Amino acid sequence: MNKLQNNKAWLFVLPVFALVAFNAIIPLMTVVNYSVQETFGNNEFFWAGVIWFQDILQSERFHASLGRQAIFTASILAIEMPLGVAIALTMPRKGPWVSVCLVLMALPLLIPWNVVGAMWNIFALPDIGFLGHMLNAIGFDFNFTRQPGDAWFTLILMDVWHWTSLVVLLAYAGLSSIPDAYYQAAKIDGAGSWAIFRYIQLPKLSRVLTIAFLLRFMDSFMIYTEPFVLTGGGPGNSTTLLSIDLVKIALGQFDLGPAAAMSLIYFLIILLLSWVFYTVMTRNEEQ
């Protein structure tokens, strides 16, 4: 749509700008402020320059959490994106079952995140949880509170349970928008289901899948509550993702300087990667 030039439109945007600025700029400046200062208590602060940034960037603890975060995000993206598309492709397009499917599938998305964590904790407990009990009954030695591998398995399964529906719903919305004429044309040309998927459905899905990918990337990179309630970052540090580590430093040890520097680096990583993914994905779209 061609838009009119009108700078008075700023008046419409002003309330949004004021509210978000209050919430975003003041806290962000607080973080920047802490990140360049050292304190020994008593509300006395000293200029510290970039030492916290150097500390964090060289700290093995940060590298380890960042590594775990990268593995977690990569795993859930690799599972949820194809699985979500596959489920959306097999869903009915018409009839009474569509609403039922959509409502049931959206349900996990509306459960508070700590309840998701608590629910999976109860579900996976090796003695009284359904999942843990069944896995042990069929011969696996499963205990997610003791064994790091099992903790990771539970964590990833929980995220797949929680968020695959978002990809399904987005992909389903994309598929519903493809006109029937496309399929009829494909039928006349004698295209098989793979050809229909590859040359009709996939290109039409690229926009919604870009949204799905970006949302899943951002949210999984920020994840805190669910793993905190499920495993508390343990056993040991094996499931301590970035946010959990950050909250430990900021609110647990009250190391404001390092926590603030880590916050800024963390935020910048998300911004930068989101921008890179967005640029790469939309460039392919234009070609």
Added chain:
Amino acid sequence: MNAKKTAGWLVPSLYILFLMLPIYWLINMSFKTTNEILGSFTLYPQEFTLDNYITIFTDPTWYMGYVNSIAYVTLNTAISVAVALPAAYAFSRYRFIGDKHLFFWLLTNRMAPPAVFALPFFQLYSAVGLFDTHIAVALAHTLFNIPLAVWILEGFMSGVPRELDETAYVDGHSFWSFFGKIFIPTIAAGIGVACFFCFMFSWVELLLAKTLTAVEAKPIAATMTKTASSSGYELGLLAAAGTLTIIPGAFVIYFVRNYIAKGFALGRV
């Protein structure tokens, strides 16, 4: 063709079964006594009890948690959508200085990890005297809900041709009369979807809600974590409280069920 038809109901059914199993387990636990939960592995409650729910509905520290959560979520939804409406209209209809930068800056706030903002938010809202109030949580959640609401509404509004606006002006409507009487009803579905998303992300968030409250405005989710850590053996109570948090979500989904697919695509399909 037959194999394909079987896959057509088998795959979604298996997926829904997978989604429902942990929910069933939670509900199952909520009707059990503590003895039964810890004593044995049972697929359904052998000694069916409503005690857990009775505790929640009779103890103010429990049920006020729900009241508090609903209060700040409703407040947040109202604020976010009210300020996002004119802004989304501006973005969908006009070019103005800095519009693209502003839009991008709004979206970057959706990418800010709540963990980054927890401590500064605590200090900010304490400094302005709003700590432990519903409005503090509602305002804090606008950080990620306003950008989302603007984004969704802008998508829906861009689907409405500008001829609608121009015809209304020719018919003698003032801007506000057009906006209130014609434009808002036209994009009602989009507003519903935006409300749904604001409700959803405010309802499920815990880190900020917990950081900004102590007693008076404590959300149900925070009430649950306290119980879980201090007396971990009350699993039945925890399960009952968890089950009750699913109900408002299910209720809200039911209202937007016809728009849900389009809504999740943020109005951009």
